[in-house]
Amino acid sequence: MLEEWIRGDQNSNKKELRDFKKWSRYLLAIIICLGLLALIWPMGKNQPSSVDIKSAPGSVEQAQDRLGAELENILAQIEGAGQVKVCITLSSNGIKSYASNTRNETRETLEQDRSGGDRKIREENLNSDVAVSAGEALLVEEKAPKISGVLVVAEGADNAAVKERLTDATAVLLNIHPYQVRVVPGKEE
Numbered sequence: 248m249l250e251e252w253i254r255g256d257q258n259s260n261k262k263e264l265r266d267f268k269k270w271s272r273y274l275l276a277i278i279i280c281l282g283l284l285a286l287i288w289p290m291g292k293n294q295p296s297s298v299d300i301k302s303a304p305g306s307v308e309q310a311q312d313r314l315g316a317e318l319e320n321i322l323a324q325i326e327g328a329g330q331v332k333v334c335i336t337l338s339s340n341g342i343k344s345y346a347s348n349t350r351n352e353t354r355e356t357l358e359q360d361r362s363g364g365d366r367k368i369r370e371e372n373l374n375s376d377v378a379v380s381a382g383e384a385l386l387v388e389e390k391a392p393k394i395s396g397v398l399v400v401a402e403g404a405d406n407a408a409v410k411e412r413l414t415d416a417t418a419v420l421l422n423i424h425p426y427q428v429r430v431v432p433g434k435e436e
Contacts, residue, residue: 329402
């Protein structure tokens with residue numbers, strides 16, 4: 248009976264040891280996952296601050312209208328043009344480039360195994376955040392919207408010479424090709 252008790256105790260010890268090994272593997276896997284998560288998780292300092300990149304609503308339309316009004320005033324000064332109306336078509340809204348803070352980290356590791364094999368690991372980390380000044384994004388460059396075409400309606404456009412002068416003046420003022428300008432006669436009021 249004593250022998251059975253001892254043998255039974257040994258079996259329970261083996262079972263407890265197996266259970267401990269099984270749980271220790273799970274525990275080790277959980278600890279490794281938490282460690283990797285801690286390495287990957289962004290730190291409080293590196294979190295990008297909330298930045299308002301403001302673009303005024305309707306600013307493109309306002310610029311288009313303002314440019315059209317200025318062009319109308321100038322073209323109306325051309326001899327024989329009469330009253331002039333202008334419509335400008337834009338093909339893009341323009342481009343705004345903002346300054347950014349860029350951090351590039353490179354880490355190289357050379358590992359050698361027991362059989363003489365080498366393994367080289369190269370890890371690159373590139374972080375880029377928008378630069379901020381006084382709570383607003385720092386604008387570096389702003390390109391004007393691209394003009395795709397202009398329609399000029401003028402009272403004096405029946406005359407070929409006036410039509411040519413209006414076309415040339417519009418092309419020169421807006422720095423576009425003459426084929427992007429269409430001049431048509433308007434009705435006299």
